[in-house]
Amino acid sequence: MSQAQDGAQAQDGARLLIVGPQGSGKGTQGVRIAEVVGVPAISTGDMFRAAISGGTELGEKVKAIIEAGDLVPDAVTSEVVSERLSQDDAAEGFLLDGYPRNLAQVSDLDAFLSGRGEQLDAVIELSVPRGESIDRLTRRAFEQGRTDDTEDVIANRLAIYERETAPILDVYRERGIVDVIDGVGSLDEITERIVAALGARGLIRTAAA
Ligand code: AMP
Numbered sequence: 001m002s003q004a005q006d007g008a009q010a011q012d013g014a015r016l017l018i019v020g021p022q023g024s025g026k027g028t029q030g031v032r033i034a035e036v037v038g039v040p041a042i043s044t045g046d047m048f049r050a051a052i053s054g055g056t057e058l059g060e061k062v063k064a065i066i067e068a069g070d071l072v073p074d075a076v077t078s079e080v081v082s083e084r085l086s087q088d089d090a091a092e093g094f095l096l097d098g099y100p101r102n103l104a105q106v107s108d109l110d111a112f113l114s115g116r117g118e119q120l121d122a123v124i125e126l127s128v129p130r131g132e133s134i135d136r137l138t139r140r141a142f143e144q145g146r147t148d149d150t151e152d153v154i155a156n157r158l159a160i161y162e163r164e165t166a167p168i169l170d171v172y173r174e175r176g177i178v179d180v181i182d183g184v185g186s187l188d189e190i191t192e193r194i195v196a197a198l199g200a201r202g203l204i205r206t207a208a209a
Helices: 026-037 044-053 057-068 074-085 103-114 130-144 151-174 187-200
Strands: 015-019 041-043 094-097 122-127 178-182
Touching: 015 026, 015 151, 026 041, 026 094, 026 122, 026 187, 041 044, 041 074, 044 057, 044 074, 044 094, 057 074, 057 151, 074 103, 103 151, 122 151, 122 187, 130 151, 151 178, 178 187
Parallel strands: 015 094, 015 122, 041 094, 122 178
Antiparallel strands: none
C-alpha cells in the first residue's frame, strides 16, 4: 500500500518500468509494485486488449497484429502511452509494463518525459529462464484462453523480445537504473525482491520497518 504523503511539497512518486520476457510474471508483479509505490500500473498490452474487446477504432487497428504476436507500430503505441501518461493520476509517477519495447520507443518515451522535465527512476528487469517462461505461457493459454498464447505466437513473441526488447536494457543499464531481479520463486518472494531493490534506490518509503 502506498503510505500517506508526508504533506511536504509534492514529493514525487517513482517513475518505473518493468521489463521481462512474456511469461516472466511482469504483469502480475507490475500491478503489485505499482500498488506498493502508489502509482498507476500502465500496461500497453492491457490497453490494447481493452480496445479490442471494446471494439474501438484502435482495437480494430491492432487486433490482427496482436493475434500474430507482432509489435503494434511505434507511432500508434507511443501515442497511446503519451495520452495515458498525460492523465492526472500519472503526474507524480507511474509503472510502465510492456512499453518501451524497442529502441525507437525508448526515444519516444525519452522525448515525452524530458518535455515534462522527467525521467525514469528505475527499470526492473525480471529474469526468468526461457523454459520457465514457456511453461508459464502455456499454462496461461490454458487458463485464460488468450489468443496470442498459442505455441507459434509464443515463439514469435519470445524471438521479438530477444531481438528488439532486450537491447533496450543496455541503454538503461548505461544510465545505471536497471535492477535485475530473479523472477523465479513465489509471487511474494519476487515482490519482496523488487521492493528491496527499489528501497535501496530510495524510491519506496516503507512505514513498516
Ligand atoms: P503484452 O501483454 O505486454 O505481452 O502485450 C501483448 C501484445 O500487445 C504484444 O504481443 C504486442 O502485439 C502488443 N504490444 C504491447 N505493448 C507493445 C509495445 N510497447 N509496442 C508494440 N506492441 C505492443
